Amino acid sequence: xxxxxxxxxxxxxxxxxxxxxxxxxxxxxxxxxxxxxxxxxxxxxxxxxxxxxxxxxxxxxxxxxxxxxxxxxxxxxxxxxxxxxxxxxxxxxxxxxxxxxxxxxxxxxxxxxxxxxxxxxxxxxxxxxxxxxxxxxxxxxxxxxxxxxxxxxxxxxxxxxxxxxxxxxxxxxxxxxxxxxxxxxxxxxxxxxxxxxxxxxxxxxxxxxxxxxxxxxxxxxxxxxxxxxxxxxxxxxxxxxxxxxxxxxxxxxxxxxxxxxxxxxxxxxxxxxxxxxxxxxxxxxxxxxxxxxxxxxxxxxxxxxxxxxxxxxxxxxxxxxxxxxxxxxxxxxxxxxxxxxxxxxxxxxxxxxxxxxxxxxxxxxxxxxxxxxxxxxxxxxxxxxxxxxxxxxxxxxxxxxxxxxxxxxxxxxxxxxxxxxxxxxxxxxxxxxxxxxxxxxxxxxxxxxxxxxxxxxxxxxxxxxxxxxxxxxxxxxxxxxxxxxxxxxxxxxxxxx
Amino acid sequence: xxxxxxxxxxxxxxxxxxxxxxxxxxxxxxxxxxxxxxxxxxxxxxxxxxxxxxxxxxxxxxxxxxxxxxxxxxxxxxxxxxxxxxxxxxxxxxxxxxxxxxxxxxxxxxxxxxxxxxxxx
Numbered sequence: 001x002x003x004x005x006x007x008x009x010x011x012x013x014x015x016x017x018x019x020x021x022x023x024x025x026x027x028x029x030x031x032x033x034x035x036x037x038x039x040x041x042x043x044x045x046x047x048x049x050x051x052x053x054x055x056x057x058x059x060x061x062x063x064x065x066x067x068x069x070x071x072x073x074x075x076x077x078x079x080x081x082x083x084x085x086x087x088x089x090x091x092x093x094x095x096x097x098x099x100x101x102x103x104x105x106x107x108x109x110x111x112x113x114x115x116x117x118x119x120x121x122x123x124x125x126x127x128x129x130x131x132x133x134x135x136x137x138x139x140x141x142x143x144x145x146x147x148x149x150x151x152x153x154x155x156x157x158x159x160x161x162x163x164x165x166x167x168x169x170x171x172x173x174x175x176x177x178x179x180x181x182x183x184x185x186x187x188x189x190x191x192x193x194x195x196x197x198x199x200x201x202x203x204x205x206x207x208x209x210x211x212x213x214x215x216x217x218x219x220x221x222x223x224x225x226x227x228x229x230x231x232x233x234x235x236x237x238x239x240x241x242x243x244x245x246x247x248x249x250x251x252x253x254x255x256x257x258x259x260x261x262x263x264x265x266x267x268x269x270x271x272x273x274x275x276x277x278x279x280x281x282x283x284x285x286x287x288x289x290x291x292x293x294x295x296x297x298x299x300x301x302x303x304x305x306x307x308x309x310x311x312x313x314x315x316x317x318x319x320x321x322x323x324x325x326x327x328x329x330x331x332x333x334x335x336x337x338x339x340x341x342x343x344x345x346x347x348x349x350x351x352x353x354x355x356x357x358x359x360x361x362x363x364x365x366x367x368x369x370x371x372x373x374x375x376x377x378x379x380x381x382x383x384x385x386x387x388x389x390x391x392x393x394x395x396x397x398x399x400x401x402x403x404x405x406x407x408x409x410x411x412x413x414x415x416x417x418x419x420x421x422x423x424x425x426x427x428x429x430x431x432x433x434x435x436x437x438x439x440x441x442x443x444x445x446x447x448x449x450x451x452x453x454x455x456x457x458x459x460x461x462x463x464x465x466x467x468x469x470x471x472x473x474x475x476x477x478x479x480x481x482x483x484x485x486x487x488x489x490x491x492x493x494x495x496x497x
Numbered sequence: 498x499x500x501x502x503x504x505x506x507x508x509x510x511x512x513x514x515x516x517x518x519x520x521x522x523x524x525x526x527x528x529x530x531x532x533x534x535x536x537x538x539x540x541x542x543x544x545x546x547x548x549x550x551x552x553x554x555x556x557x558x559x560x561x562x563x564x565x566x567x568x569x570x571x572x573x574x575x576x577x578x579x580x581x582x583x584x585x586x587x588x589x590x591x592x593x594x595x596x597x598x599x600x601x602x603x604x605x606x607x608x609x610x611x612x613x614x615x616x617x618x
Contacts, residue, residue, distance in 0.1 A: 133579055140586045144593060151597060157616050159604065163597045167517075170529060170590055177536050177583060183545035185578065234616050 004052060004060035007075045009045035010085060011125045013038050014092075018117035020163045023110040025110035030306035032100045039096045042087040042124060047133030049065035050082040054476070059493040061130070068480055069213040069494050070191035078490055079480045080330070084257050085127045088250040088333050090119045090462070091341045094455040098175050098345050099242040101452035103352050106152050106240050116243065118145040119251075126254050128495055135258075136173060139222070142251065149243045151237060154357060156398050165235040172221035172228070179214030180206045196265050196487055199427055204269070212267045216274060221261070223255025223311050226284045231294070236304035237359075240449070241348030244300065248307045249341040256314055256333055260326070262485040263318065271321065278319035283415055286310030290422035299347045303340065306385065306423065317403050325403025326481045329409040331473060334394040335384075335466060336396045339393060343381040343460035345451075349374055350434055350450070352450035361430065366439035373434035373453060377460045384463045387420055392466035399474065502542035509535035519541045522598045529594060533587035537580045544576025 021031045052060055059078035063069065066434045085466045096116065100108050106112055119281050124140030129135050143166070150160035184190060199208065207305070217228070236248045249448025259278065263271040291310025293302045308387035314336070317329035350368050352358040360365065380391065387397035397420060404413030466473060483489060498547025513535055602608050605615075 014550065133582070137582065137586065140590065142588060147593065147597075156604075159597065159601055160616055161614055163522075163594075163601055163613070166594055166597065167525065167529065170594075171532075174532060174536060178539065180579075181536065181540045181543045184540075238616075303615075332534075 003062045003066070004049070004077065005062065006045040006048040007060060007062040007077050007128060008064075009172070010042050010049065010089070010128060011075065011121060013045065013188070014117040014120040014124065015039040015048055015287050018114045018121065019043075021114045021117065022111075024461045027194045028108050028110070028475045031110070031113045032096075032107075034173075035096050035117055036093075036100055039089065039093045039120065042120065046082065046086045046089045049077040050086050053077060053079050059490060061494055067326050067452040068496075070189050070194035073134050073496055074130040074191070075125075075128045075492055076193075076490070077128060078493070079476070079483055080260065081127045081257070083330070083334065083476070083480065084253065085124055087337050088123050088127060088253070089120075091250045091337050092123070092246055094341060094345070095246045097243040097458070098245065098348070098451065098455040101240055101454070102240075102348075103449075103451055104154050104240050104357070106149075106154050107242070109152055112149070112152070112439065113229065115145040115149050116246075116478040119149065119246065120245075122248075123251060124212055124255065127257055130192050130208075131190050132192060136176050136180060137458065139176065139254070143173065146239075146247060146251065147242065150239045153238055153240045153243075155240075157234075161231070161234040161238045168231045170467035172218045175214045175221070176218035179211040179218065181245070182211035182214065186211065191267065191494065192261070192296055193491045194201075197267060197491050197495065199485065200268070200491075203248070210257070212262070212270055212274070216259070216261060216277075219255040219258035221255070222258070223252045223307055223315075225255070225278075225311060225315060226281045226288060229288075229308055231287070231303055232306045232308055233296075236307070237298060237301040240244075240467075241300075241345060241352075244348070245303075245341040245344040248304055248344060249337040252307060252311055253333055253337060256311065256318070256329075259315070259318055260329070260484070263321075265487045265490060268487065274387050275319045278315045279409070279412055282312040282315030282317075282319055283412060285309060285315065286416060287421045288312075290419050290426070292427075293426045294422060297362060298358075298360045299351070299364065299434065300344065302426060302430055303344055303347065306378075306426065307340060309419070310340070310385075311422070313400060313416060316412060317400050320403050320407035320409060320412075322403060322406040323481045323485065324406040326401075326484065327474070327477050328396065328399035328403035328419070330477045330480060331399045334473070335392040335396040335463070335479075338459050338462045338466070339355075339381055339384045342456045342463065343378065343385065345456035345459070346374055346378045346381060346453075349451045349453055349456065350378075351447075353447050355447070361433050363431045366437040369437065369439050371435070375431070377456060378435065378463065380495075381456075382431050384460075384467065386424035386427050390423070390464075392463045392470065395467060395470040499542065502538060505593070506535050506542065508540045509538060522602070522610055522613070524593050525600060525610065526591065530587065530591050533591075537583055537587075540576055540580050540583065544573035572593045 024031045063074040064073045122138045127139035145167050147162045147166045148156045221228040249464035286309050289305050296302050314329050314332050317325045384393040386392035387393040512530045513532030516524045605613050
C-alpha cells in the first residue's frame with residue numbers, strides 16, 4: 001500500500017495558503033497573489049492525481065499519519081473524485097484569479113483570501129475524503145467560511161442571507177451527524193470502503209436505512225434541491241462575485257458527488273428507491289428553477305435560480321440509474337460548473353462598471369452596449385448553458401438525452417428537453433437586456449474600468465474546447481461509470497487485499 | 498441505560514426544535530445549540546456506553562471494528578473523540594451565529610425573526 005502524496009497537497013496547499021495569508025494581513029496585494037499561488041498548487045496536484053489515476057487505472061490513496069484503514073483516515077483519489085476535484089480546483093483558481101483584479105470592497109478585507117482558501121480546502125477535502133466523519137468536518141469548514149464571506153459582502157443584504165443559510169445548513173449538517181452516528185452504531189466503522197464492504201456483505205439493519213435517509217437529506221440540502229432550496233437564491237445572489245462563482249458552480253456539486261457515492265458505493269440495494277425520489281425532486285427542481293429564473297429581475301439572481309434548475313437535470317440523470325444516464329450526469333455536472341462560473345463572473349464584470357454595483361436588470365439594461373468582448377463571451381456562455389452546439393452544454397444535453405432513452409423514461413425525458421428551452425429563453429432575454437439595448441439616461445455615467453475579463457474568458461475557453469473536443473471527457477467518464485459499477489475496486493484499493 | 502439516553506435525546510431534540518421555531522433570534526440560537534447537544538448525546542449512546550467498564554482492558558473493542566461482535570461491554574473512546582470534534586465545530590458555528598445575530602440586531606433594530614426581512618423586498 002503506497003501513499004500518493006499529491007493527494008495531500010490538494011488539501012494542504014489551500015490550508016497553508018490560508019494561514020500564510022493571515023500573516024500577510026497588512027499587504028493585501030501580496031495576499032491575493034499568495035492565494036493565487038496556493039490555488040495553482042492545488043490545481044497542479046489535482047491534475048497530477050487525475051493523470052496518475054488514468055495511468056494506473058486504479059484509485060490512489062493517502063493514509064493520514066500512516067494509519068492503516070479502516071482505523072485511520074484516508075484520502076481517496078479514484079477517477080470520480082479526481083475528476084470532481086480537478087473541476088473544483090479549476091473553478092476555484094478562476095475565482096481567485098477574478099478576485100485578484102476585483103474592485104469589490106470586501107476583497108480588500110484582510111480575512112477575505114483566508115476564508116476563500118478555507119472554503120476551497122473544505123471543498124477539495126469533501127471530494128477526496130474516504131471517511132464520513134471527516135466529510136462532516138470538511139463540510140462544516142466550507143459552510144462556516146462561506147457564511148462569513150457572504151456576511152461581509154458589499155451587498156448589505158448579505159448579512160440576512162448569511163444568517164438564514166447558517167441556520168438552515170446547520171440543520172443539514174445535523175442530519176449528516178445523525179446519519180454518521182447511526183452508521184457508527186450499526187457498523188462500528190466510519191471508513192466508507194469498510195461501510196460499503198459490510199453493507200454488501202448483506203448486513204442491513206433498519207438503522208442503516210435510517211442513516212441513508214439522513215445522509216440523503218444532508219446532501220440534498222447541500223445542493224439546494226427542491227424541498228430544501230429556499231436559502232439558495234438569496235444566499236448566492238448576495239455573495240461577492242468571486243465567491244458566488246464558486247458557490248453556485250462547484251459547492252453545490254458536493255451534494256451531487258455525495259449522492260453518486262451513496263447510490264453507487266454505499267447503498268446500492270436501496271438505490272432504486274433513492275433513484276425514484278431523485279427523479280421526482282429533479283423534475284420539480286428543473287421547472288421551479290427555470291421558471292424562477294425566467295421571472296426574476298436580477299441577473300445574478302437569475303443565474304442562482306438557473307443553478308437550481310440545472311442541478312435538477314443532474315439529479316434526474318442520476319435518478320434514471322442506467323450507466324449511460326450516469327455518464328450524462330457526471331458530464332453535465334462538470335460542464336455546468338465551467339459555464340455557470342464563467343457567466344457569473346461576466347455578470348460581475350458588467351455590474352462592476354455601474355455606480356451602485358447592482359445586477360438588477362432595470363439598472364444594468366444597456367450597460368453592456370459598448371462592451372463587445374464581454375457581450376460575446378456572455379453570448380457564448382448563454383448558448384453553452386442552454387445546450388446549443390458546438391459548445392459543451394450541447395454535449396452534456398446529448399449525453400443526458402441518451403441516458404433518458406436508455407432508461408426509457410419518455411415522459412420525464414420530454415419534460416427535461418422542454419425545460420431546456422426555458423434555459424435558452426432566460427439566457428437570451430438577459431443577454432439582450434444587458435448587451436443589446438441602447439443605454440438610456442439612467443445607465444450613462446459608467447466607470448471607465450471594471451473587473452478583469454481574464455478569468456471568465458479562460459473558463460469560456462474551457463467550455464468551447466470541451467465542446468469541440470468532447471471525446472476525451474466522454475471516454476474518461478465512460479471509464480468512471482464502468483469503474484463505479486464494481487464498488488469492489490474501491491473497497492479493495494482502500495482496505496487492501 | 499439506553500432508555501435514559503433515548504428519553505434524554507428525545508426531550509433535548511424536542512426542546513431544540515421548539516426553540517428553533519421561535520421568533521426571537523436569541524432563542525433560535527439557543528435552540529441551535531440544544532439540538533447539537535441532543536446529537537452529541539445520541540452519539541455517546543451509539544458508542545456502547547457502560548460507565549463501569551474501562552475501554553481497552555478487554556481486546557474486544559479493537560477487534561470489533563469492522564466485525565459485528567456484540568458490543569456493550571465497555572465504553573468506546575472513539576465516539577468520545579468524535580463528540581469532542583463535533584462540540585468544537587458546533588461551538589464555532591454557535592459563536593458565528595451569535596455574532597451575526599449581534600450585527601443583525603443593530604442593523605435592523607430588532608431581534609424579531611419576522612422583521613429581518615429586507616430580502617423579500
